[in-house]
Structures are given as structure tokens and as C-alpha cells.
Amino acid sequence: MRSLTNIFSLFFILSLNFIKAQTSFADQIPAAQKYDPTKVVDSEYGIQMYEKLIFALGGDSVRYNKKGYNTQGWMEDYYTTGTILHKGFYEDGQLKVFKNFYPNGNLERSFRIIDMKRCETIEYYQDGKVKSEIIFYDGNAQKQIDYYTNGVISYIEEHEKSNDYLFKRNSYKDDGNPSIVFEIIDKKKKTYIHKEYFENGKLKEEGDMKFSADAFDYVKEGVWIYYDEAGKQSRKEKYHNGGKID
Numbered sequence: 001m002r003s004l005t006n007i008f009s010l011f012f013i014l015s016l017n018f019i020k021a022q023t024s025f026a027d028q029i030p031a032a033q034k035y036d037p038t039k040v041v042d043s044e045y046g047i048q049m050y051e052k053l054i055f056a057l058g059g060d061s062v063r064y065n066k067k068g069y070n071t072q073g074w075m076e077d078y079y080t081t082g083t084i085l086h087k088g089f090y091e092d093g094q095l096k097v098f099k100n101f102y103p104n105g106n107l108e109r110s111f112r113i114i115d116m117k118r119c120e121t122i123e124y125y126q127d128g129k130v131k132s133e134i135i136f137y138d139g140n141a142q143k144q145i146d147y148y149t150n151g152v153i154s155y156i157e158e159h160e161k162s163n164d165y166l167f168k169r170n171s172y173k174d175d176g177n178p179s180i181v182f183e184i185i186d187k188k189k190k191t192y193i194h195k196e197y198f199e200n201g202k203l204k205e206e207g208d209m210k211f212s213a214d215a216f217d218y219v220k221e222g223v224w225i226y227y228d229e230a231g232k233q234s235r236k237e238k239y240h241n242g243g244k245i246d
Helices: 003-021
Strands: 075-080 084-091 094-101 107-113 118-124 130-137 140-147 153-159 166-172 178-186 191-197 203-212 219-226 233-240 241-243
Touching: 191 219
Parallel strands: none
Antiparallel strands: 075 084, 084 094, 094 107, 107 118, 118 130, 130 140, 140 153, 153 166, 166 178, 178 191, 191 203, 203 219, 219 233, 233 241
């Protein structure tokens, strides 16, 4: 009986260690609180090592302090150069609000919880200009706006709160002119207008689309008009549920 008790005790201790190893923030980045900028700043995606600590966005990890307890309150991390990398407020080891910084001192991103349902992330280019703004609802991106380095909007995507369908998904050239426009025109029927443009700004094609439950995608519906690069109509086609009608 005693040996059986010892076995269960050992199993319990090993299980705790396994759980801690799976959720420990120290297992995901170096345990030190000073970091090499070349190892933590990705040229395309920026600083991402704190993302798994955001419970509101599905993060499943916990950060521990030096004594092995869940981090509480404000905490800062630094680069090896001495400049600040991260300042965040933690509750039970997970982030509630934080700011990350580039090695030059400019803001890399900020995160805040707006209310019980919504939170916001803003990302920046290294020169301080806004790169992306995202509003999340129940952990899903409800509205996202991306920007070129010159400050012009490059992309907008907006969903209905429950994420069941899109409101819009538009992309733009760096001069601000549209490249693709996809916007809802009838919320009840879930129908959309689609327009695509040539590089010279002339309209390339336009028509309606709808969400198909069978295809689980947005498909062409009704009359579509196509144009050449000079802006002259080249042909018309008719569609139903994504299939062309002769």
C-alpha cells in the first residue's frame, strides 16, 4: 500500500512539472530578461514572442516570475543594449495590456482590452508610422486596416461581430486607388458587389457575389461585365451559384 502511495505521489509531481513546462513562458523564449534585438525582432512580423500570453486572443501560456509564481502587475524586459523591449501588465501570468518597442525606442505594437468582448492591437513600422490596426471581438479579428509605409491604406477587412460573414474586403494601391473592392450590398441576402481594377486604374471587371453554403465560399451571381485596359467593355457573362450560364 505504501509503495502504491509513493507511485501516485511521484506521478502527481511529474504531472505538475509537465503542466508547468507546457505553460511556462520561460520555455518559449530565453529565461533572461535582456534580449538580443536580432533574435526577437522579425523583419516582417515584428515582435511576436508575447502573443501566446494574451488569453483574450487564444493564448494558452503563463509567465512566471523569478520565484516561480504567476507574474502579477507591471513587468519590463530590455534589449542587451539597455533600451526597453516590453512593458506589460500581467494578471495571473497573462497579459492584459502591453507595449513592445523597437531597438531604436519607437513603439512596435500596443495591445489593450477594450471591454469584455473587444480588444485592440496596433502595430507600427520602425519609423513610428502605423502599420496595422485590428479590433478583435470574442478573439476573432472583426476589423483590420493595414497601411503602406507612406501612410496610405493598403487593405481593409471587416466582419460581422459573430464572424459569420464579411462586410468588406478591399485592397488598395500605394497611391490610394482601389485594386479590389468587395463590399456587402444586402445583409439579409448576403450579396456583395465585386470590382477589380487594372494597374492603370481602369476597371477590369465588376459583378455581384453571394455566399454559398455548399461551396463555403463567395461565388459569382448574376451579370458580370469585363473590360479591357483602355476601359472599353469586352464581354458580359451571366452566373448562378458560381457557374457560368450559356
